[in-house]
Amino acid sequence: MRQLEKKILYIWAISAVIGGFLLSLVPGLLALAFEARWLLPITVMVFPVIGVLYTFLRYRNWRYEVRDDHIYLEHGVLVKTRTMVPFVRIQHIDSQRGALERLTGLSHLVVYTAGSRGADVTVPGLSREDAESLQKKLRDLAIESEGEQGDAV
């Protein structure tokens, strides 16, 4: 099974650290309120550190595989999710690149189906070439499998 590009760690880590700092405002303010200034460096560090650890776990748990008639995805830290998306159910595939992704040469794919919970299956952390080739491959597989069907609903 394939893992994501290691560069995604940077993007995830950055947002985890920023989020962590924002979260640490609460305990930080509490520490100030209770006249415990010595606590401040600890409260400021705790959440970002947890965020970085979480990012590593997140990367480790992300796997995907293109199988004979479906895509298989595995991801999650607190809630582990495994998804099977049949090719014949793929409506269309988007490749998207956010600002940070463009800086690091990454993309992510969004696979659309008609379902609700799996309605947009996202595969992050793909290199540009991988994203393009995966997009093309899935599109071909989706069209090929739809040969037997009318509409994919």
Place this chain on the structure above:
Amino acid sequence: MKLDKRSIPYKTGKGGLILAAIFATSVSSLNPLIFLIGGLFFLLVFMFILVYQYLHWKNFEYEITDDSFDIRSGIISRQTREIPIHRIQNIDISHNLIERILGISQVNIETAGGGQTEASLKYVSEEDAKTIQDRVSRRKRSIEEEEAGDDQPMFKLDNRELALLSVFSIDLRAVAGILFLFSLGGGFFTAGPEQYQTVSVLITMILFLVTVLAVWTASALSTFARYYGFKIFDRGNELRYERGLIQEFKGSIPKEKIQSLTFEENPLMRYFGFSSLKIETAGYSAETSLQKGAEAAVPIATRNKALKLGKDIEKFSEPELNPISRDAKKRYWFRYSMTATLLLTGGFLTDLHITDFNYVLLLTLYPLAFLAGEIKWRNRGYQEQQNHFITMNGFWNRRTSIVPYYRLQNLITSSTIFQRRLDLENLTFDVAGTDGILTRNPEIFDLNRKTSEKLRESIFESFRNSKLDKK
């Protein structure tokens, strides 16, 4: 074809009403001259709206060709919309009281992609609405399977069921919630000063009864009006339904768009042998989501009648469900005991700091927690049938879902960190047309992980085989 002429004054009136309200509230207190000027201004705007609506009507045309529904509209910028007939999922006709008096209806055309009403005709005459529905469904099939003259409904809500529906329409959870709040209040009264005890208990009881009665009556009346005259007809490749006393609902559902069937009952219905049936399709918009999937839902019927209707629509066999993992009980007992502990702590603290509170009473919550966990477990189950997958969940609102394998969109298993400790997993059979709030995917919770893995493989295998059979 054109929209009905009566839509011009009706739409003008609707717009004008709002204006009139604004005018009346803002100008009424000022001096006569301002009132006159304001009045003239209002009349001018009203005229403007009238002219606009006339022009809109004049420039609005729709046509049903062999393979598309065409709508041409627009006063300044012309717009042509062509909806391929085969993309149309449902044609919904509705009219409220005023529209009904005027003899006009609103026609909504729904398609699968987009999740919105694709097109809306406001407003056509009632005969035209029926014509549209007929013509579109006829165009959709090459073979005309319409049984002309056969008005035997597939399902008809009889008077007893309608009456029972109105009575059963109280939300049991609301009553339970009120009961709970009042029982907490009981803790206050048994510990209070003697002289006020009887009076406050009496007042509490009266308040409780009045609240419940009011909620009950309101929902009963609204339900009666909505489901009066409910019928479902089998029209070959589609189902037609109609219902409503004040606001009439009519529509058709192509059978091939039916995603799944859901039987739902509350404990009271179950005890008396009743159930409800929802026909889930893909293609309802968020706009009509208040009655999403419930447009053609059978709100109540005897269990046999509902089951028979379900089997007529989807050919499944009598459900025989397998239970979920026994370890799941541990999760539920823990969850409910935690809630009991929280409440007990709350009661203890209240007694300590706020007022006298007989928190010891709350200890009765623990055996209740045990019972609740047991009940929750008992009301969960699943079955793999020949062509259908069945799931059941819930006690207060028990949902049994019947879904054909070929309707699978995605197959998802997930487990939280707590579930992983007990080696449990949830399995979701993702279908089209669910939004996770009002309609839910067929799901099984807390399966043993090995069972879940085997189940995942066999469901997907059934899906593969079903795809080959279909067409």
